[in-house]
Amino acid sequence: MTQTADEQTLPPAAALELEVVTRETLTPGMVRVRLTGPDLADFRHVAGQDLMLAIPTGEGGDDDQETINRRYTIRRYDAAASAVDIDAVSHGEGPGARWFAAAAPGDRLGAYGPRGKVVVSPTAAWHLFVCDESGLPATAAMLEALPAGATAIAVVEVANPSEQQTIDTTADVAISWVLRDDEEPGDPDRVVAALGATVLPDGPGHAYLSMEMGVVAALRSALADRGLPREAMSPKAYWRRGVANAGHGEPMRDRG
Numbered sequence: 001m002t003q004t005a006d007e008q009t010l011p012p013a014a015a016l017e018l019e020v021v022t023r024e025t026l027t028p029g030m031v032r033v034r035l036t037g038p039d040l041a042d043f044r045h046v047a048g049q050d051l052m053l054a055i056p057t058g059e060g061g062d063d064d065q066e067t068i069n070r071r072y073t074i075r076r077y078d079a080a081a082s083a084v085d086i087d088a089v090s091h092g093e094g095p096g097a098r099w100f101a102a103a104a105p106g107d108r109l110g111a112y113g114p115r116g117k118v119v120v121s122p123t124a125a126w127h128l129f130v131c132d133e134s135g136l137p138a139t140a141a142m143l144e145a146l147p148a149g150a151t152a153i154a155v156v157e158v159a160n161p162s163e164q165q166t167i168d169t170t171a172d173v174a175i176s177w178v179l180r181d182d183e184e185p186g187d188p189d190r191v192v193a194a195l196g197a198t199v200l201p202d203g204p205g206h207a208y209l210s211m212e213m214g215v216v217a218a219l220r221s222a223l224a225d226r227g228l229p230r231e232a233m234s235p236k237a238y239w240r241r242g243v244a245n246a247g248h249g250e251p252m253r254d255r256g
Contacts, residue, residue, distance in 0.1 A: 010046055010049070010114075010117065010119070011044040011045060011046070011114060013112055013113050013114060013115055014039070014112070014113075015039075015110065015111075015112055016037060016039040016040065016051070016110065016111040016112065016113065017037050017038075017039055017108070017110060017111075018035040018036065018037045018039070018040070018053075018084075018108065018109055018110070018111050019035065019036055019037055019106065019107070019108045020033055020034070020035060020103050020104060020105050020106060020107040020108070021034040021035065021036050021081075021083060021105060022034045022105060023100075023103045023104065023105070025090075026087060026165065027162055027163045027164075027165065028162050028163065029089055029090060029091050029133060029159060029163055030087055030088065030089055030090060030133060030136075030163070030165075031087070031088060031090045031100050031101065031103075032075065032085050032086070032087050032088075033085070033086050033088065033100060033103050034078075034081075034083050034084070034085050034086075035083060035084050035085075035086060035111075036081060036082055036083040036084075037082070038082070040077075040082040040083060040084060041082045043077060043079075043082070043084070043114075044114075045074050045077060045113070045114035046114070046119040046120075046145075047074075047119060047120060047141045047142050047144070047145035048073070048116060048118050048119040048120065048138050048141060048142045048145075048208075049073070049074055049113065049114040049115060049116040049119065050071045050072055050073045050074060050113060050114065050115050050116050050138070051071070051072060051074060051084070051086070051111045051112065051113035051114065051115065052069050052070070052071050052111060052112045052113055052115055053069070053070055053071070053072060053086075053096075053109055053110075053111050054067040054068075054069060054109055054110040054111065054112075055067055055068050055069070055070050055095050055096050055099045055109065056095075056099060056109060057095050058095075058098075067109070067110070068095050070094075070095070070096040071115065071116075072086045072087075072088055072096070072137070073086070073087070073116075073137040073138040073141060074086065074113070074114060074141065075087045075137045075140065075141055076141070086100075086137075087136070087137040087140075088100040088137075089133050089134060116236075118138070118208060118210075118234045118236050119142070120142050120145055120146060121206040121232075121234075123204070123206075124204060124205050124206035124232070125151070125201070125202075125203035125204050125205060126150075126151040126152065126153070126200075126201040126203060126205040126206075127142075127146065127150065127151070127152040127153070127205065127206055127207075127208070128152070128153050128154075128155075128198075128200065128205060128206070128207040128208070128223075129142065129143065129152065129153070129154040129155070129156075129207075129208045129210075130154075130155045130156075130191060130195060130207065130208070130209050130210070130211065130219055131154075131155075131156055131157070131208075131209075131210040131211055132156070132157045132158070132185055132191075132210075132211045132212065132215070132238075133157075133158055133159070133163060133185070134210065134211065134212075134238035134239055135209075135210025135211055135236070135238050136156060136158070136165065138208075138210055138236075139154060139156065139208065139210065140165065140167045142208065143167050143169045143171060143173055144167065144168055144169045146169060146170075146171035146173075147170070147171065148170035148171065149170070149171065149172055150171040150172065151171070151172050151201055152169075152171050152172065152173045152174075153173070153174050153175075153176075153198060153200070153201075154167075154173060154174070154175045154176070155176045155178060155191060155194050155195055155198060156175060156176070156177055156178065157177075157178040157179075157180060157185070157190065157191045157194075157211070158177060158178070158179065158180070159179070159180050159181075159182050159185070160179055160180070160181065160182055161177075161179065164177050176194060176198065178190055178191050178194045185212060186212040186214065186215060186239075187215075188214060188215040188218035188219070191211070191215060191219070192215075192218050192219060192222050195219060195222055195223075196222065200226065200228075204232065205228065205232060206232050206233070206234065207219075207223055207228060207232060207233045207234065208234045208236075209233060209234065209235045209236065210235075210236045210237075210238055211237070211238065212237065212238070212239055212240065213237035213239070213240040214240075216235045216236070216237045217235075219235075220233055220235055
């Protein structure tokens with residue numbers, strides 16, 4: 001089951017063997033794949049955590065299929081069905097996008113999780129989420145995990161209106177959709193401007209930033225300029241413009 005945000009001990013990660021149950025199109029650029037398996041019985045996670053999937057690359061033989069690791073947020077867990085839903089961007093040339101675009105019932109893959117420490121702060125008086133399509137599943141999962149009446153703001157950049165989604169939450173959430181008009185993602189100017197026009201509530205808040213690496217850095221700087229302390233930010237770069245994610249499933253960071 002999904003744990004509540006005030007549970008401080010994150011569940012341990014474990015190896016999982018999963019099989020595709022269904023695949024559905026959520027928007028023109030995002031799909032939802034439901035995965036099941038006996039390893040998901042009594043599965044526990046905290047909203048915002050992810051699974052590291054061993055994505056088949058299409059290379060190698062049937063008995064020796066090569067894989068590459070990619071991390072995807074657990075959008076929802078269905079205890080009755082022992083299944084998890086994973087939402088993923090389905091356009092692009094990366095191995096993850098290709099696999100999700102073609103996933104079919106019966107396809108199998110290995111996974112490891114739950115992983116990740118970016119979960120809802122139990123002490124924040126208000127919550128700010130800033131994301132693009134890559135971070136939208138995590139943002140939606142955490143918004144839906146907030147208790148009734150909690151105060152939250154979400155600034156979500158997507159390609160165009162067809163990529164907007166409905167988020168079912170009992171929290172008091174104000175969502176601003178920032179549209180790129182189908183321009184390439186990864187430019188910080190548009191979302192930083194939208195954030196600058198956003199009024200933040202009084203009291204101790206917490207920000208969850210899940211976008212391209214350079215955009216996340218720009219957002220951190222903008223929030224610091226507005227007085228939000230470093231410890232009140234949970235930044236997570238989901239991708240890096242022009243650079244494929246590393247073998248551990250996340251963007252490679254510069255050394256030095």
